[in-house]
Amino acid sequence: xxxxxxxxCDDLFKFNNVNLDPLTETYGLPFYMQYMAHWPEYFQVAxxxxxxxxxxxxxxxxxxxxxxxxxxxxxxxxxxxRRLGLAEKLMNILEDVSEKKxxxxxxxxxxxxxxxxxxxxxxxxxxxxxxxxEYYSGEVDEDAFDMRKALSRDxxxxxxxxxxxxxxxEELD
Amino acid sequence: MAGxxxxxxxxxxxxxxxxxxxxxxxxxxxxxxxKVLKKQKNFQCAKVLKxxxxxxxxxxxxxxxxxxxxxxxxxxxxxxxxxxxxxxxxMHELDQIATLYxxxxxxxxxxxxxxxxxxxxxVRIGNYKKQQQTAMALHRLQPHKNPYYFWAVMSIxxxxxxxxxxxxxxxxxxxxxxxxxxxxxxxxxxxxEVQLYLMILDLLDKPQEALKMVEGPLGAKLTMEQNLCxxxxxxxxxxxxxxxxxxxxxxxxxxxxxxxxxFYSQYLKSLFALIxxxxxxxxxxxxxxxIDNTVEKAxxxxxxxxxxxxxxxxxQRGPYxxxxxxYKLLRQSNKPELDxxxxxxxxxxxxFDLYGSKPCCFMDLKPYMxxxxxxxxxxxxxxxxxxxxxxxxxQLPENQKHMQQHLNVCQxxxxxxxxxxxxxxxxxxxxxxxxxxxxxxxxxxxxxxTTDLQHSDNYLLxxxxxxxxxxxxxxxxxxxxxxxxxxxxxxxxxxxxxxxxMALIKLYCLLGAFGPCPAVYDSMDIKxxxxxxxxxxxxxxxxxxxxxxxACAMYGSMLRFFSVNHKDTTExxxxxxRYGSFTKVQEFVKFRERLQQxxxxxxxxxxxxxxxxxxxxxxxxxxxxxxxxxDVEPDKDTISWAKLRDNRDxxxxxxxxxxxxxxxxxxxxxxxxxxxxxxxxxxxxxxxxAASVMLSKSDSKYQCSCNQ
Numbered sequence: 010x011x012x013x014x015x016x017x018c019d020d021l022f023k024f025n026n027v028n029l030d031p032l033t034e035t036y037g038l039p040f041y042m043q044y045m046a047h048w049p050e051y052f053q054v055a056x057x058x059x060x061x062x063x064x065x066x067x068x069x070x071x072x073x074x075x076x077x078x079x080x081x082x083x084x085x086x087x088x089x090x091r092r093l094g095l096a097e098k099l100m101n102i103l104e105d106v107s108e109k110k111x112x113x114x115x116x117x118x119x120x121x122x123x124x125x126x127x128x129x130x131x132x133x134x135x136x137x138x139x140x141x142x143e144y145y146s147g148e149v150d151e152d153a154f155d156m157r158k159a160l161s162r163d164x165x166x167x168x169x170x171x172x173x174x175x176x177x178x179e180e181l182d
Numbered sequence: 183m184a185g186x187x188x189x190x191x192x193x194x195x196x197x198x199x200x201x202x203x204x205x206x207x208x209x210x211x212x213x214x215x216x217k218v219l220k221k222q223k224n225f226q227c228a229k230v231l232k233x234x235x236x237x238x239x240x241x242x243x244x245x246x247x248x249x250x251x252x253x254x255x256x257x258x259x260x261x262x263x264x265x266x267x268x269x270x271x272x273m274h275e276l277d278q279i280a281t282l283y284x285x286x287x288x289x290x291x292x293x294x295x296x297x298x299x300x301x302x303x304x305v306r307i308g309n310y311k312k313q314q315q316t317a318m319a320l321h322r323l324q325p326h327k328n329p330y331y332f333w334a335v336m337s338i339x340x341x342x343x344x345x346x347x348x349x350x351x352x353x354x355x356x357x358x359x360x361x362x363x364x365x366x367x368x369x370x371x372x373x374x375e376v377q378l379y380l381m382i383l384d385l386l387d388k389p390q391e392a393l394k395m396v397e398g399p400l401g402a403k404l405t406m407e408q409n410l411c412x413x414x415x416x417x418x419x420x421x422x423x424x425x426x427x428x429x430x431x432x433x434x435x436x437x438x439x440x441x442x443x444x445f446y447s448q449y450l451k452s453l454f455a456l457i458x459x460x461x462x463x464x465x466x467x468x469x470x471x472x473i474d475n476t477v478e479k480a481x482x483x484x485x486x487x488x489x490x491x492x493x494x495x496x497x498q499r500g501p502y503x504x505x506x507x508x509y510k511l512l513r514q515s516n517k518p519e520l521d522x523x524x525x526x527x528x529x530x531x532x533x534f535d536l537y538g539s540k541p542c543c544f545m546d547l548k549p550y551m552x553x554x555x556x557x558x559x560x561x562x563x564x565x566x567x568x569x570x571x572x573x574x575x576x577q578l579p580e581n582q583k584h585m586q587q588h589l590n591v592c593q594x595x596x597x598x599x600x601x602x603x604x605x606x607x608x609x610x611x612x613x614x615x616x617x618x619x620x621x622x623x624x625x626x627x628x629x630x631x632t633t634d635l636q637h638s639d640n641y642l643l644x645x646x647x648x649x650x651x652x653x654x655x656x657x658x659x660x661x662x663x664x665x666x667x668x669x670x671x672x673x674x675x676x677x678x679x680x681x682x683x684m685a686l687i688k689l690y691c692l693l694g695a696f697g698p699c700p701a702v703y704d705s706m707d708i709k710x711x712x713x714x715x716x717x718x719x720x721x722x723x724x725x726x727x728x729x730x731x732x733a734c735a736m737y738g739s740m741l742r743f744f745s746v747n748h749k750d751t752t753e754x755x756x757x758x759x760r761y762g763s764f765t766k767v768q769e770f771v772k773f774r775e776r777l778q779q780x781x782x783x784x785x786x787x788x789x790x791x792x793x794x795x796x797x798x799x800x801x802x803x804x805x806x807x808x809x810x811x812x813d814v815e816p817d818k819d820t821i822s823w824a825k826l827r828d829n830r831d832x833x834x835x836x837x838x839x840x841x842x843x844x845x846x847x848x849x850x851x852x853x854x855x856x857x858x859x860x861x862x863x864x865x866x867x868x869x870x871x872a873a874s875v876m877l878s879k880s881d882s883k884y885q886c887s888c889n890q
């Protein structure tokens with residue numbers, strides 16, 4: 010049971026139950042405001058009946074020509090609201106917005122070790138396009154999967170043909 | 183042609199200076215700039231770049247002199263202007279950016295780029311009136327570019343925000359007329375423009391006009407957000423008390439979104455209004471779709487949604503909770519149709535059967551436990567435990583889901599006040615059982631990563647809450663110590679449990695032991711806006727408990743957040759205009775105000791000033807000096823008390839307490855009042871101290887620095 014709506018600045022004051030999760034990054038205000046100013050429809054929050062934030066998705070559209078695509082910057086769900094299909098709902102919204110913006114595909118980065126997330130994205134139709142070496146920096150650097158799903162505009166699904174060799178972060182376009 | 187060659191030469195000459203600046207090599211940049219200036223004495227951009235490099239090496243005065251001189255020449259060249267903007271931004275002299283572009287624009291009134299930069303300069307300093315004038319100048323220059331026109335409209339809306347008494351009589355009607363003109367002339371292009379018009383109508387409280395627009399061709403432009411047009415339409419119908427239409431619209435929306443709580447709440451609202459009015463459809467009237475005007479119809483509708491989701495693999499919680507909500511509303515309004523839904527006992531049971539194994543079940547059922555009579559509540563909980571065969575302490579769950587069912591009931595038991603009825607001996611017994619269940623439950627989480635939380639963590643937290651209860655009743659600190667030991671141990675199993683960490687900080691502070699807190703706090707990686715919302719976890723105790731160095735560091739990072747952000751966030755106001763996200767403009771302005779007026783900000787400022795006086799002074803003269811730096815006028819109260827905003831997230835810590843014992847609105851209000859009183863004491867203490875030091879001025883030198 011959820012209300013899904015655009016995230017507003019006031020939500021940043023009460024998203025702690027979601028953001029204190031160690032895999033959810035809390036960014037500086039400019040980062041959130043940039044997304045709100047530029048891609049407001051890509052920044053949506055799921056709210057429970059009592060007004061608690063259950064999770065949110067943050068994304069954008071970018072790229073030129075046939076690389077014009079939707080991108081998932083962050084997707085997170087509070088621990089107590091997992092396994093209710095919420096991430097799927099939020100992803101559907103992002104894909105829907107990307108369709109309306111005539112994107113060719115949607116892409117996202119995920120930690121190679123995050124098997125639960127990789128499995129979930131696969132279920133939603135995403136496949137590994139390439140592996141990015143040491144994309145995540147931390148105590149131990151970690152590789153990312155760059156996963157993609159073709160949208161209806163990419164009729165021949167060219168955008169998701171995998172690149173077999175891994176790439177370095179600086180080679181990303 | 184000649185001009186082009188000149189530009190290329192200039193560019194080539196400047197390149198080395200830019201490169202040095204980009205690499206942070208400021209001294210080299212100064213040298214490079216001097217080289218260029220030797221050849222070309224009046225090269226404005228080279229001068230400004232030199233000023234920037236000087237600024238960055240701390241030579242403020244020298245830098246200022248150069249800037250002043252160039253400023254007075256009224257430069258118009260783009261690279262010079264841009265370099266000056268960077269200087270002024272780094273000096274936080276945003277007003278200067280505005281005059282810079284004012285001059286440039288006077289020299290080149292038809293230069294669109296300069297004019298647009300001037301508009302942005304006014305956005306930075308929040309001069310709405312001049313924003314409006316500049317946007318209109320842009321519009322006259324480029325009448326076909328819609329955004330300029332709507333920048334002007336938005337600037338008028340902001341003047342309404344600023345000058346409330348003229349909002350409804352002057353500014354908003356003007357904004358409305360301007361938007362209307364574009365509607366009439368069929369010149370509306372973008373969704374953003376429609377949104378802005380809707381915003382104006384909303385501020386003017388004109389739902390009738392708004393509805394007309396949403397239902398007309400312009401409504402079709404509202405596409406980016408799912409269902410936005412229909413949702414807006416429904417909301418406006420509700421505002422206008424057009425209940426049949428509202429009901430029909432939200433009913434329709436629910437067919438495609440059977441899990442959307444907001445749609446249910448509006449659907450039910452319209453249903454009850456229709457029942458109240460005894461409304462029934464006129465025979466033969468042709469509406470766009472069915473309207474539910476009776477409890478029976480609504481119940482059928484919700485039941486259909488339930489049946490529908492049962493066919494899906496994953497049943498959705500929405501329709502089930504909607505049925506409970508319908509029950510609650512019928513109960514509140516004493517409607518006889520209540521019986522048609524069955525008993526609350528059964529409805530809650532059915533929900534528990536479906537979702538009892540999900541952690542969200544407690545949150546879902548919490549608002550509906552009140553549907554049961556007091557004695558029934560307890561019976562219901564016991565019945566659920568019997569049902570899942572986990573009544574006595576010896577019956578242990580078989581798997582994680584089974585355990586979660588038990589855990590949900592335990593939490594509900596606390597919520598209905600079961601724990602608070604028991605004696606403290608009974609509580610201690612219960613605590614032991616909870617510890618046992620916690621440990622037993624760990625086996626279901628052996629595969630978990632360190633970033634995951636153990637499934638049985640909440641048993642331990644329940645036990646901790648009970649230990650605090652016992653401490654409150656008995657006053658014996660051993661119970662707090664016991665809670666801390668258990669939490670520290672559990673943290674090994676769930677190293678990223680922020681609930682454990684918050685509880686630990688609270689307990690350590692209750693004991694007056696701040697020592698371990700900084701490490702726990704740091705491990706939560708609290709940053710950015712969390713300084714405002716969660717800083718209270720430590721800031722209330724750190725200086726009271728005498729950890730002055732920690733306090734300095736903690737208040738320091740909080741204050742950095744507030745001051746840096748106030749400077750940084752103006753750029754996003756500019757972006758909101760640039761991308762036509764007009765709804766965000768006002769939101770950002772309010773957001774900045776909310777942060778500036780934060781109670782946490784005011785408190786941290788006060789505490790830090792007191793600390794600076796305490797720590798960094800060792801004599802009367804050093805105290806005087808310190809006060810001189812602080813630029814204090816003790817007789818002036820600089821805090822806008824009435825505007826203070828309490829941004830603390832007091833609900834971050836889990837609690838299953840009954841409504842009247844938990845963090846309810848009354849508790850929050852009282853806590854806010856206490857904080858404000860405390861701030862007053864600290865503020866007055868500081869000003870008293872400052873005043874007494876100033877009364878005893880020891881030398882004229884101080885007087886001098888004080889007057890500066």
